[in-house]
Amino acid sequence: MTQELRARAERLRQEVRDFYAHVMPADLRDKSHRHQVLSKEDYVRWMRLLDQQGWSVAHWPAEYGGKGWSPLERFAFEDELARLGCPWVIPFGVKYVGPVIYAFGSEAQKQRFLPGIKTTEEFWAQGYSEPGAGSDLAGLRTTALREGDHYVVNGQKVWTTYAQWADWLFCLVRTDRDDKPQSGISFLLIDMNSPGVKVVPIRTMDGYAHVNEVWLEDVKVPAENLIGEEGKGWTYAKFLLKNERTAGAIVGWAWHVLDRLKKHARETRVDGAALIEQPLLRNRIGEYELRFLALELAAYQAVAAMADGSENGGEASLIKIRGTELYQEVMETLVESLGAAGVAFDGEALHRAGLPPLGPDDTGGILKDHFYNRAATIFGGSSEIQRNIVAKAVLGL
Amino acid sequence: MTQELRARAERLRQEVRDFYAHVMPADLRDKSHRHQVLSKEDYVRWMRLLDQQGWSVAHWPAEYGGKGWSPLERFAFEDELARLGCPWVIPFGVKYVGPVIYAFGSEAQKQRFLPGIKTTEEFWAQGYSEPGAGSDLAGLRTTALREGDHYVVNGQKVWTTYAQWADWLFCLVRTDRDDKPQSGISFLLIDMNSPGVKVVPIRTMDGYAHVNEVWLEDVKVPAENLIGEEGKGWTYAKFLLKNERTAGAIVGWAWHVLDRLKKHARETRVDGAALIEQPLLRNRIGEYELRFLALELAAYQAVAAMADGSENGGEASLIKIRGTELYQEVMETLVESLGAAGVAFDGEALHRAGLPPLGPDDTGGILKDHFYNRAATIFGGSSEIQRNIVAKAVLGL
C-alpha cells in the first residue's frame, strides 16, 4: 500500500472522530455510548447522518453516487466507527443489495432503487436463510412461480434482521424446481407491503427481536423486480456474500470492548488496588491485547492484499473467525469483572434510556451486547462455515 | 467403591513406595530419577523385580499366577509407580498378549507361554500397525497363507516398540484375502528368531530407536501358534485394545512431571525470587494443578465405574486424551522454565549415565521424555481415534 493511501485512510479516521465529537447529535452519542436500544427512527436518523457526510455509499463507484473508496478507506471507516462505539451501519441496503443492483440490475432498477438506498429513504432487509437452510442455500425451498407479468412467491424466511422495519426484502427464491439445487435460484426484490407478507418477531436472548421470521404466502411480485436472469441468483448471492464478509467492523468492536474492559479495570478498586493490578486479570487483558494486535495487523494485511489483488480468499474468514472469538471472550471477561452488576439486567431501561440497577451507566448495554454477541460467530456465515471455506478455497482440502 | 477396596488400594500404594525406597537397587533408582535410557538388561531386571514382588501379573486371575486385582488396585499400582518416576512397565507380555492367551489360547499355549511372560523370561513385542494402517486395522496387508502345518507370513509391521529385544511377536495377519476387511484377520505368535524376520530401527526425535519396522519375508510359523480360530483375530485384537486403553500410568506421569515442575520453580531463584512467585508461571502451574485434580478425580470415577460395571465405554479414552494433553503441556512448561538448559542436549550422556551440559542432573532425561512424549497423543490410539470412539460409542454420533 502506498503512503498516500495510508495517509488518506488516516485522514478519514480523523474525520470520523471529528464527526463523532462535533456532528453527531448528543442524544444519539449518549445512546451509543451506553449501548442503548435504538428505534427505527434512531437508525434512520443515523444512516441519513452518514449520508450527509457523504459516507453512506462512499464505497460505491462515483457514477452511482459513491466515492470509489479503496478497501483501506472502507476498512478504516467501518473500523473507526466501531471503535467509537457508534451504532451499527445497517448493511442490507448500502452494502448488500445496492452493489447487486448496480452490478446486475437493469437501468430501471438502478434508477428506482439506488437513490433510496443511499439516503435510507427505503429500509431493506435480507431474505436468505430458511428454516433448515441456514448457510446451506442449496436447500432453499421458497418458490416463485411465474404467472404472466409477476411471480407468486410462497415460503418462509428466517433470521431476517429488522424485517419489522423494512420496506423491501431482497430474497433468494427457487424459480425452477427441477433444476440442480443451485441453478434454479433467482434473486427477487419484494415489497414488504405486499399482501401475503407476514413478519413474526423472534425474541433473542437479550429480550429484543432484532430478527424475524418472514412468511410469504401467495405474494405477487412484479416480474420487473427480478434481478438479472432467472436461475442466476446463486451468482448474485455469492457476489453479495463476498461483501457480507468484508467484516471490517469486527476489529473495531473488539477494540471497543477491550478498551471498555481496560477502563473498567483501571477505574475499579478492590481492597485499595485497581483491578488491573490483579495478576490474573492483568495477564488476561495482556493476552487479549496481544491477540488484538495480531488481529489488527492481519486485517491490514488482508486489506492490502485486497487492494493489490493478491488475496488468497481466506482473509475475510480469518478476520471474522478471530475477531468474533476475541470479541466474545473480551466481553465475557468484562461482564465477569462487573461482578454483581454483571448479572443485574433491566431490559426496559435500555428502551427508556433509564439507568441499570447496578454498575456503571452502560452496564445494561454491555449485557445486551454480551447476549447478542453469541450470534457473532453464527450469523453472516458461522465460524464452522468460515473454516470450511478456508479449508477448501485456500488449503484445497 | 467400598471402604475396604479403597483401603486395599492405599495399602498397595504404600507398598509400592516402600519397594521404591528400600527394594529397588540404587542404580536403577538413580537411572529412573534421572530418566536415563535403560538397556534391555535394565528392563528385564526391572520386570523381574516386579515379578518377585508378586506384581507383574497381579491383575491376572489366580489360576494363571495372578491375584485378581480389582480395577482400583490395578490403577493404584500403575499410577503410583509412575508418580515415583519408575521405569515403564513394559506391557506387551503381561498386559497385552498374556490376557489374550489365557482368555482365548489353547491349554498348550497357556502352558508354553504364560510362565515366560510372568517372569519376562521371554520378551514380547506387538505387531499391529502397518505402513498405511495405523489405527485402521481393517487396512492390514500382512498375509499368512496356510501351507500344511504352518503359515507362511509376508508383510511389514511398523512402530513395533522394542522389537530389537523381542523373542516373540504377537501379530495380526490376514489369513483370508477375499473375506470382508475385518473377518479375514487372525492372531499369530511369531518367533522373532525365525528366518525371514528382519528388524529395522526407526530413530525418533530423542535420538533413540524405541520403535522399529519389522519385515516378515516368507516366515514359517507353526500352525499351533495361531490363537483361537482363524478369522477371529479382530475379536482378540479388540479384547486386547481394551487392555491397552486402561492407561492408568498416564495420570501418574502427569503427576510426576507436574511435581518436577513445582520443584524446579521452587528451587530456582531469579533476581532474588523463586520462579514460582512469578505470576505467569504460578498461575500456569495453578491451572495445571486444577486440570490434574479434574483428571485424577475423573480417573477414580472411571475406575469405580469399571469396578461396578457402570462404564459408559468412554472412560479410558477420556483419561488418555486429557492425561496426555496435560502431560505434554506441563512438560513443555518445565522445559521452557529450564531456560538455556532446556535446549542443551547430550544424548550420549543419557546412555553413559553422565551429566547434562547444563542444568539439573535430570535435564537430559527431561528433554528425552519431552521429545518422546509427543508420541503420547499418537501411539496406543491417537487422540483423534479416541475422540472418534467416544463420539460413536458414548454419544451415538
Next chain:
Amino acid sequence: MSTDLETIAMLRDSAARYAEDNYSFHQRWSVLEQPSGYSPQAWSDFAEFGFLALRLPEEEGGLDGDAVAVGAIMEIVGARLLMEPLLASAVVGTGLLLRQGSAEQKATLLPALADGSLVLALADEDAPGQACVFDGRHLTGGKLGVLHGDVAGKLLVSARDTAGETVVVLVDAEAPGVSRKAYRLVDGRGAALIAFEGVQAECLQPESGHSAAESLAAIRDEATVALCAESLGIVRNLVTITTEYLKVRKQFGRTIGSNQALQHRMVDCFMLQEEIRALVAAAQQALAGPAEERTRIVSGARAYIAHAARKVCNEAIQMHGGLGVTDELDVSHYFRRLMVNAALFGSRDAHFARFTDATLAVASPH
C-alpha cells in the same frame, strides 16, 4: 453426618418427577412472569415434599441432608432451571441459622422455613463504601446482589461489631430503616440492593463456639458446592440436548452430527461433563473434611466448573446455530443461569487464586 443413599435417591426422584410434571420449559414461561420471579405454588409444593426441611435435623422434622442430598436436588434445580429460593433460603439461610443461631432463634424460625412461610436470605456482599456495622442493637450499611432479597421475609446480614469482629445479624426485611431496591437478575430470579439505617437487629448467638467468620466461610463453601451441583445439572442437560440436536438437524444433506469437527467438540463437552461430575462429588465430600482441604477442593471445583460449564454452554449455543441465541429455546436460559451462578459467592478468579495458593502451600507428598 452422611445421608443414606436411599433417601438421596428418593429426593432425586421426587424432585425430578415434580419438575417433569410441573416445570417443563413451556410451563416455566408463566413462572417467569410472576412478580416474585418464581412460582408460589411450586414453593409450597416443595415444602410439602420436605425439600425445604432438607437441611434440618431429624428432631426438627428434617432430613438432616448432607451435601450429596442437597446436590441431588440442586442438579434438578439446574437441569430444570427452577426459580424458587431453594438455594438462598433452604440451603444458605437455613444452613447458616443452623450453624450460628441460638436454640431460641432456631426454634422460632425453623418451622417457618420448613413450611415455606418464611424466605430467609443472606446479605453478604457489602455495597462499595457501605460496610455493615452492628453496634449491638442496630445495623447500618448496605449490601448488594442479595439473591431473592426482593422477597425475603427476614435477612441474615454479615457485619462487623464495634470490636471489629465478624457477626451475623438477623433483621426483619420490613423493619423500619430497611430500604430495598429490587431488581431482576439476567436469569429472571429476583435480587435486591438493601440499605440499612439503624435497623433493629439481633445477633446470631450459637450455643457452640463457632465464630461467625468460620460459619460464614463454611456456608459460603456449602453454597458454592450446591451451585456446582446445579451447574452439573445444567451441563448434563446441555450435553444431552445438543447431542440430540446434532443427530436430527440436517445441513448439506446430512445430519450436522456427522461432521467430525462437531463430533470432536461434542466429545470435549462430554469429557467436561464427566470431570464436572467427579469434581462435584469430591467437593461434596470435602465439605465434611478439614477446613483447609475443604477450601482447596471447593474453590478448585468452583473455578474449574465455572469455566467448563461456560465452555459447554457456548458450544451448545454455537452448535444450535441461530436457534441457540433465541429466547425460545432453553439453551439461552441455561446460558443466563450459568452467568448468575458464576457471579454468586465469589468470582472464578478469586476461587482460582484460593485454590492455587492452597495447593502450592502444601509440599509434595513424596
Next chain:
Amino acid sequence: MSTDLETIAMLRDSAARYAEDNYSFHQRWSVLEQPSGYSPQAWSDFAEFGFLALRLPEEEGGLDGDAVAVGAIMEIVGARLLMEPLLASAVVGTGLLLRQGSAEQKATLLPALADGSLVLALADEDAPGQACVFDGRHLTGGKLGVLHGDVAGKLLVSARDTAGETVVVLVDAEAPGVSRKAYRLVDGRGAALIAFEGVQAECLQPESGHSAAESLAAIRDEATVALCAESLGIVRNLVTITTEYLKVRKQFGRTIGSNQALQHRMVDCFMLQEEIRALVAAAQQALAGPAEERTRIVSGARAYIAHAARKVCNEAIQMHGGLGVTDELDVSHYFRRLMVNAALFGSRDAHFARFTDATLAVASPH
C-alpha cells in the same frame, strides 16, 4: 535506512535457490555430522553471495540491509533449517559491532566478518553467580548458552565496568583465561558455556554517543525480530507440508484431510501463519521506530509467535502421526529448532510481560 525491494527479492531468491540446490533435508544430514555443527562450505558460499555483509554499510562493501532484508534470509534459514552462524555472527555480532565499535575496531573486524574468516558471537547471559566484570583491561565472569560460542573466533561480552555501567567488550576466544565448554543444542547447532578469568579484553567504544545498554537492547530486539522471521519460515513450511500430507495420507479408505476436524485444525494453523506473517512485518517496521513502541511490538510479536509456532508444530507432528516423531522426517527437526528459538534472547513469559506492561502503560487514544 530501508533496503529496496529489488535487493530484498534478489536476496530471497538467491538464498532460496542456494538452499534448494545444496541444503535439502537429505543433504543436511551430513551437515549435522560436521564437528562445528554446520557446513564450512555453505559458510564460505554465503560470504561469496554477500549474505555475511548484509548488515554492513555500502561503503564497507555491504548491502546496508534492514530488518526486512535480514528477514528475507532468515525465512529461508528457518524453512531450510540452515545451521550456519548467520544470526549469531552476521546479524547479532556484526550488528553490535556496527553500533558500538570504534572506527578502528570496525576497520579491523568487518572485512573478516564479511569474508567469513571470523565468526563473532555475543555472550550475553550471565552464568548464575558469575556476573561478568570488566576492570578496564581484564574480564572475569561466566556466560552460558552462547550460540556458536563453540566455534567463534572472537566474542562480544556484555559486562559491568567498575563504575557499574554496562559495557560490551571484545575478547579473543583463544586468549589465555578463556575456557569454553562446547555442547550441542537440541537442534544440532553448537553452543558453549564460557568462563573468563582475567582475560585481556577491550571495550567497544563508539564514536557516537550510544550507551552500551541501549545498543544491547537494540541488538536484542533486532535478534528477536530475525528469530521471528526464521520462525515464520518454519511455520510456512510446516503448514505446507502438513496440508500436503493430509491430501495424500489415507486411512479408513479416504484421505485424512477429508476429516472435518483435521480441516478445521489445519485452518487454525493457517490463520496462525497469517498472523505470524503480519506480526513479523510489523516488528520489522517497529525496529526503525521509537524505542518504547519498538519494544512493545517486538516483544508482542515474539511472545505471540513463540506460542503460535509451537502450536502449529505440535499440530504438524500430531497430524503426521507416528512419522511426526521420527528423526527421519523434517517435522521433528522443526520442532527442535523452534525449541531453541524460543529460548534465545528472552523467554516467552519475559516478552509477554514486557508487552503487557508497555501496552497497559499507554492510555487509550480516544
